[in-house]
Amino acid sequence: NAGVTQTPKFRVLKTGQSMTLLCAQDMNHEYMYWYRQDPGMGLRLIHYSVGEGTTAKGEVPDGYNVSRLKKQNFLLGLESAAPSQTSVYFCASKGQGNYGYTFGSGTRLTVV
């Protein structure tokens, strides 16, 4: 019972490079979310999905894109990484009728 799995756990990118962060959940959850955590800023919502094939913008979507082609996977893409995107990224999921999220263990991304 893995819950929410994020890959990779760590990554260093050069400015301008692209990458995709993968979030996979095995709980058949409808809702999935991408957050970033920065010192003193708490958890800020980047994008979210309320079901397979749907995505929507959160508070800080600029510079990111997402896709939810399969219910169990939620991908976060950075097309051209910038140092301001250095952060810890958390994925979370929630089932229909549940109120709380299950979080992944995070991806620490450094853009140099």
Place this chain on the structure above:
Amino acid sequence: DQQVKQNSPSLSVQEGRISILNCDYTNSMFDYFLWYKKYPAEGPTFLISISSIKDKNEDGRFTVFLNKSAKHLSLHIVPSQPGDSAVYFCAALNRGSTLGRLYFGRGTQLTVWP
């Protein structure tokens, strides 16, 4: 504009004493509240929650109090233990919203010293 606020970035408490973490919210549509605990290099984990129809919920050493008129909730940890040292996030939800989104505060770093 932050709808959930944790105004104390940090709290330091001696082992065995009570820890009180505070949270304020502005949106009157919020009707469910949660606390999450986060250790370094791990994702947040659910700790305790409370519905707006209650004013208190207790789970072992952890109690959450809700004051709807003041739009304020607090988490009490009694007695505090060194293993409680973590970042605590307050979160709120409008259960009537189809988005299912939690709104988080910025967190409070709790340090429990021996």
